[in-house]
Amino acid sequence: MSKEGIHKWEFPPRFRRGGFGWKSQPAITRVKEAVAEIKKVARTDQLLAAEGAVLFLEKISPALERVDSSSGSIGTAVNNAIDTLVPIIAHAPAPESLRLRWLDRLWQAIEEDQIPYLEYLIGRWGELCATPRIASIWADDLIGPVRITWTGDTNQWGFFKGTTSCLSALFQAGRHEEILELLALAPYQMWHYRYWGVKALFAMGRKAEALRYAEDSRGVNESPYAIARACEEILLSDGQAEEAYGRYALEANRKTTYLATFRAIVQKYPHKSPREILDDLTSSSPGEEGKWFAAAKSAGLLSEALELADRSPCDPKTLTRAALDMAETDPHFAVEAGMAALKWLVNGYGYDITGQDVRSAYFSVIDAAEVLGRKEEAQERIRVLVAGDVSSDQFVAKILGPTLGLARRT
Numbered sequence: 001m002s003k004e005g006i007h008k009w010e011f012p013p014r015f016r017r018g019g020f021g022w023k024s025q026p027a028i029t030r031v032k033e034a035v036a037e038i039k040k041v042a043r044t045d046q047l048l049a050a051e052g053a054v055l056f057l058e059k060i061s062p063a064l065e066r067v068d069s070s071s072g073s074i075g076t077a078v079n080n081a082i083d084t085l086v087p088i089i090a091h092a093p094a095p096e097s098l099r100l101r102w103l104d105r106l107w108q109a110i111e112e113d114q115i116p117y118l119e120y121l122i123g124r125w126g127e128l129c130a131t132p133r134i135a136s137i138w139a140d141d142l143i144g145p146v147r148i149t150w151t152g153d154t155n156q157w158g159f160f161k162g163t164t165s166c167l168s169a170l171f172q173a174g175r176h177e178e179i180l181e182l183l184a185l186a187p188y189q190m191w192h193y194r195y196w197g198v199k200a201l202f203a204m205g206r207k208a209e210a211l212r213y214a215e216d217s218r219g220v221n222e223s224p225y226a227i228a229r230a231c232e233e234i235l236l237s238d239g240q241a242e243e244a245y246g247r248y249a250l251e252a253n254r255k256t257t258y259l260a261t262f263r264a265i266v267q268k269y270p271h272k273s274p275r276e277i278l279d280d281l282t283s284s285s286p287g288e289e290g291k292w293f294a295a296a297k298s299a300g301l302l303s304e305a306l307e308l309a310d311r312s313p314c315d316p317k318t319l320t321r322a323a324l325d326m327a328e329t330d331p332h333f334a335v336e337a338g339m340a341a342l343k344w345l346v347n348g349y350g351y352d353i354t355g356q357d358v359r360s361a362y363f364s365v366i367d368a369a370e371v372l373g374r375k376e377e378a379q380e381r382i383r384v385l386v387a388g389d390v391s392s393d394q395f396v397a398k399i400l401g402p403t404l405g406l407a408r409r410t
Contacts, residue, residue: 009052011037015063024074027067031060031077035084042088050092053085054102058109061117069115079120086124099134110161125165126172135172142166143182150185167196176200191222198230207238228252236268245269250284262295274299282308290314290344297322302333309340316341316350317357323364327371334368335378342382348391358399379404 011034020027034056042049060078067074089102106128110118121128129135142162149160170179179200186193194217201210214230228251235244253264258281265277278296282289290312296305309319319341323334341361344350350357362382369378383404389397 007041007048007052009037009055011052012055012059015056015059017062018066019063020067022066022068024067024069024071027064027074028077031074031081035081038085038088046088046092047094050089050094050102053088054105057082057085057118057121058105061109061113061115064117065115075117078117082118082120082124086121086127090127090130094130096131096134099130100137103128103134103138122161123164123168126168126170129169129172132173135169136175139166139169139173139175139178142169143178146182147185150182150187163193164196167193171196171199171203174203176204189217189219189222191217191219191227195226195230198234202234202237207234210234224251225254241269241271245272250280257294258291259294259298262292263298266299275301275304278304287312294318294322302330306333306336306340309337310343313344313347313349314340316345316353316361319344320357320361320364323368324360327364327368331368331371335365335372335374338362338365338368339378339381339385342385342396346385346389346391346396353395355399358396362400362403 011030014030015034020030038049038052038056041052060081064074064078069075094102106121110116110122113119125138126135129138143166145160146163146166149163167179167182170176170182177200179196183193183197194213198210198214198217201207201213211231211234214227214234217227218224228248232244232248232252235241235248249265249269253261253268255261255264262274262277262281265281266272266274269277278292278299278301281295282292285291289308290310291314293305293309293314296302296308305322308314319337323338323341325334326337327334338361342358342365345353345358345361365378365382366375369375382400386397386400386404389395391397
């Protein structure tokens, strides 16, 4: 039996309306603490944890109304919290009457959400409904306003906050054909909505149609990444890994770093060798081959990594770290990586470069060269390189010139 009537949550007093100042980091910390508290309770009482999750989602937007959201960090923290809490609410063994009350409370919070912080929750509505029956109840309530919004006066098309929730509820209710019928009324094409058409077609086993529907959604205001990912999922689920790779893998798996992109594709396509994937990635970004250096190194493709670092600019700090990491295990690689770092430094590349960065690159080469017994040779290579320094104010020569016996050019 749940203790929801007597349990005292720690997080609610911290989430008073306007309770946070403008700084986002304290708010992010409190959000993470609240989610951790709810997750801990979920291990022993799923129903109580779900009640806490609903309470948190009711409080979050009013509490954050003064927080500076320009960086996007607080929005990301809230979305991550929603990702964690929605399954807790959805999987809780709640009777229908209680779940309906939770949904009413959450919908009220969405209606009052001004920033909006709960926008991401709208697309999870079917999941929150948990059962086809409850989802169908909500779909019936929402479908009328959607139809009115989409079929009214073309000069007065409005926006209904519940459109995505309606589509999500219809999907959870298994009313797939109705999703397609409703989307046919839409006066404009938005992937945000058409995504549910793709899901509906896929759920009905009409995979080829789902693929065409997704491709037909491409437009100047749509996300090519999201569409490619949906298409990739369709083909992979149908066992067409080779076609999925050739058509969508590179576009669908772009991450925040080149290394993360490479790893995502390697993990998703085990039938492809890392070397083949690396070649395809570098071919897809001509002039940026050096940015795949870390990906090549992580796969143990060391000679390829050095070739990429030499072909086009690569972050000198990344190259220096790689040289330092490999100084003992592969001093030849360390020497060449360090030399590549110096090459791009003297050519003016790198962000927020300091004298310490220059010295670290220099010593990464010298220390590894000493292991090989080629210190003098390495110093001469560096001397030639630094003599041609074209960085701003000859910064590298200013730092290393005295060590190398070079007079600064005027």
